[in-house]
Amino acid sequence: MSLLRKTLQSSLSSLKQVRHVLAAPKKLSLDEFDGPSIKTDIPGPRSKELLRELNSLSTTHEVQFFCNYEESKGNYLVDVDGNVFLDIFMQISSLPLGYNHPALLKVLNDPANLSTLVNRPALGNLPPADFPLRVQNSLIAVAPKGLTNVKTMACGSCSNENAYKAIFMWYMTKQRGGAPPSPEELETCMYNKSPGAPDLTLMSFTGAFHGRTLGCLATTHSKAIHKLDIPSLDWPIAPFPQLKYPLEEHEAENRAEERRCLDQVHALFREYTSAGRPVCGVVVEPVQAEGGDNHASPEFFRELRAITKEYGAAFLVDEVQTGVGVTGSWWAHDLWQLDDPPDIVTFAKKMLGGGYFHTEEFRANSGYRIFNTWLGEPSKLAMCEAVVKTVQEENLLENVRQAGSVLLDGLKHLQTKYPTQLENARGLGTFIAIDCKGGDAHRNKILTDLKRKGIQSGGCGERTIRCRPALIFQPHHAEMVVNAMDEVLAEQA
Ligand SMILES: Cc1ncc(COP(=O)(O)O)c(C=O)c1O
Numbered sequence: 001m002s003l004l005r006k007t008l009q010s011s012l013s014s015l016k017q018v019r020h021v022l023a024a025p026k027k028l029s030l031d032e033f034d035g036p037s038i039k040t041d042i043p044g045p046r047s048k049e050l051l052r053e054l055n056s057l058s059t060t061h062e063v064q065f066f067c068n069y070e071e072s073k074g075n076y077l078v079d080v081d082g083n084v085f086l087d088i089f090m091q092i093s094s095l096p097l098g099y100n101h102p103a104l105l106k107v108l109n110d111p112a113n114l115s116t117l118v119n120r121p122a123l124g125n126l127p128p129a130d131f132p133l134r135v136q137n138s139l140i141a142v143a144p145k146g147l148t149n150v151k152t153m154a155c156g157s158c159s160n161e162n163a164y165k166a167i168f169m170w171y172m173t174k175q176r177g178g179a180p181p182s183p184e185e186l187e188t189c190m191y192n193k194s195p196g197a198p199d200l201t202l203m204s205f206t207g208a209f210h211g212r213t214l215g216c217l218a219t220t221h222s223k224a225i226h227k228l229d230i231p232s233l234d235w236p237i238a239p240f241p242q243l244k245y246p247l248e249e250h251e252a253e254n255r256a257e258e259r260r261c262l263d264q265v266h267a268l269f270r271e272y273t274s275a276g277r278p279v280c281g282v283v284v285e286p287v288q289a290e291g292g293d294n295h296a297s298p299e300f301f302r303e304l305r306a307i308t309k310e311y312g313a314a315f316l317v318d319e320v321q322t323g324v325g326v327t328g329s330w331w332a333h334d335l336w337q338l339d340d341p342p343d344i345v346t347f348a349k350k351m352l353g354g355g356y357f358h359t360e361e362f363r364a365n366s367g368y369r370i371f372n373t374w375l376g377e378p379s380k381l382a383m384c385e386a387v388v389k390t391v392q393e394e395n396l397l398e399n400v401r402q403a404g405s406v407l408l409d410g411l412k413h414l415q416t417k418y419p420t421q422l423e424n425a426r427g428l429g430t431f432i433a434i435d436c437k438g439g440d441a442h443r444n445k446i447l448t449d450l451k452r453k454g455i456q457s458g459g460c461g462e463r464t465i466r467c468r469p470a471l472i473f474q475p476h477h478a479e480m481v482v483n484a485m486d487e488v489l490a491e492q493a
Contacts, residue, residue: 028394028472030098032074035480036454037084044081064451072099075470075477077456085456086480092458093289093321093468096350096387101472103386108379116379123152123375131378138384139355144331146341147357152376156320156348157211160283162370163344163356164215167314168200169369170362171280174312201233201272203265203282203313205240207461209290210283210318219283222291222461236268236279240288241296245424258300265304269311281314281343282307286332289321292461293433295426298336305338314343314362324350325391325471328401328429335428350471352387353380396471397429404430406475407467410482418489432467439463449488455481 043051043065050066071078075098077087090098097104107113121128139150151166153159181196189196204210204219211217212226218233220226241258244250265282272279284304288294308315322332324347329335333342344362348354353376364370391397404427411425411434421442424435436443443463450457460466469477 028399028474030074030472031102032098033076033084036076036086036484038452038454039083040081042079042083042451044079044083046080050080069099074098074101075473083454085451085454086477087456088467088469088473088477088481089456089458090468090470092349093326094349094352095470096324096352097390098470098472101390103390104383107382107386113379113382116382120374120377122373123378124371128378131381134378134381134385138381138388139351139357141385141388142330143357144333144341144345147345147359149360149363150357151355151370152381153348153354153356153372154374154376155211155354156318156346157213157216158372159320159346159348159354159356160210160216160219160316160318161213163316163346163358164202164219164281164283166344166356166358166362166364166370167202167281167316168198169364170314171200171278172198173365199277200280201235201277203236203238203268203279205238205261205284205288207240207288207291207294208283208285209288210285211320222288236272238265238268238282240291240294241300243295243297245295245426247295247297247426254297255299258296258303262300262303262307265307269307269313273311279311279313281316283316283318285318285320286322286327286335287428287431289466290460292435292464293426293431293466294461295428301333301336302338305336305340305342308343309340315340316344316346317342318346320346320348320354321468322431323347324387325397325400326350326429326431326468328397328404330391330397332428332431350387352384353377391471394472399474400429400471403469403473403475403478404428404432407478407481408432410478411485414482414485414489417486418493421489421492427467430467430469430471430473433460433464436463436465445492446485446488449491450484453484453487455484457481 047065051060051063054060066080068078068080075086077085077099116128135150143150151162153162185196187196188194202219204221206221208219209222210219212220217227217230218235221237239261241261243254243257247254269279282304305315317333319331319333324330327335331345344356344358346356355376407430408425408427411432415422415425415434421437422434423437426433436446440462443459443465446465447457447459458466458468
């Protein structure tokens with residue numbers, strides 16, 4: 001028996017030992033394929049044909065291959081050439097229940113939902129009668145502790161962009177002490193000038209990703225290609241801790257590194273405030289995802305939260321990628337055990353629509369200040385409601401914890417077996433990553449070779465492979481991924 005098999009079996013048997021204390025996830029009866037099957041080059045001939053067609057109409061730099069979504073099922077993505085992939089990337093981490101999940105098909109096939117699908121409303125002006133109930137059953141049903149309000153949006157960038165605005169409005173409302181804006185403020189804001197457009201700032205971290213729209217981009221620092229040529233805002237950028245993994249073996253060093261970063265946060269607050277450019281808020285991801293799956297400890301986030309309080313700034317947690325159960329908790333920041341909840345939590349991706357949760361204080365004080373035509377999409381709320389129900393009924397958070405444990409143990413074993421190729425296996429739930437020692441080229445080669453073996457995965461940061469499966473990803477899928485990676489690494493060794 002191979003060492004890998006033994007490791008997986010021992011992790012499975014340790015899971016079995018604890019099963020009597022854990023609430024076991026309901027056995028998922030998924031209608032899906034037995035495993036990946038690859039018949040052509042990737043992209044295959046039909047994909048290449050479609051790529052030529054599309055390229056004459058639009059840029060296609062990022063297209064990998066074309067998909068057959070009708071045939072895709074559960075954890076498996078089918079392409080137009082009939083190749084079947086075990087998908088651990090799930091449309092850039094955005095499908096909670098995999099492909100064609102019956103609970104979602106039911107929502108979309110329900111005649112009662114037809115008018116929601118056909119008549120897309122301008123939700124801010126003319127919401128349908130069932131909107132309050134839909135918001136209650138989908139978003140509010142999973143609202144982070146302490147956050148009783150929600151604003152719906154379309155995508156992650158749009159959610160952050162509007163949350164930033166909410167922070168600046170909150171700050172200025174406090175500054176005015178309840179007085180209305182002055183005529184000068186109303187006039188100067190029309191020309192992007194102070195005092196109507198005040199010189200306020202928002203702090204973010206090196207390596208962060210909060211979206212690609214102009215405001216968000218000022219707080220995104222993961223890759224130069226996202227920012228190149230775009231004018232931006234001179235806002236404070238604090239260092240994000242560069243921790244050593246495994247975390248539990250480097251506690252003292254990591255604590256010192258987090259201390260260094262938190263000291264810088266203090267220093268930046270002081271520097272910008274004394275320059276007359278107040279820092280109104282801090283935005284942070286619970287795990288920096290696009291930036292390379294960089295972790296920090298719950299203590300770091302608790303202290304960061306305390307610092308924002310100390311300086312009267314808002315604390316915005318961007319859960320666009322970490323939310324919806326992938327870490328084994330619905331929200332990753334639940335794991336920090338904060339005394340004071342965040343002021344704002346943004347979401348999108350696996351919630352299927354975007355938006356932000358917030359406290360009462362962050363309600364806009366008049367109409368059209370936080371607004372756009374659609375403000376999200378009610379059919380996405382209906383789907384989100386089905387996701388929330390399915391996750392509860394099928395105990396999918398426990399499933400995530402169990403599948404994640406098998407995957408992480410498998411990757412840890414691989415980094416021991418291939419010490420010149422891999423390091424730093426890390427993760428929470430199935431939000432798991434591993435670094436490739438040979439850098440970007442090495443990582444990309446592994447991703448390509450995995451694809452040839454039928455594993456659809458993704459990269460992040462400079463040299464990281466990230467796993468972002470759906471919540472229905474199970475321990476046997478994790479074994480398939482580890483075995484495929486073992487074969488790829490053996491071929492490269
Ligand atoms: C943490 C985080 N915030 C914001 C965004 C932006 O979301 P969207 O691509 O939906 O605009 C992303 C996207 O990857 C993200 O990972």
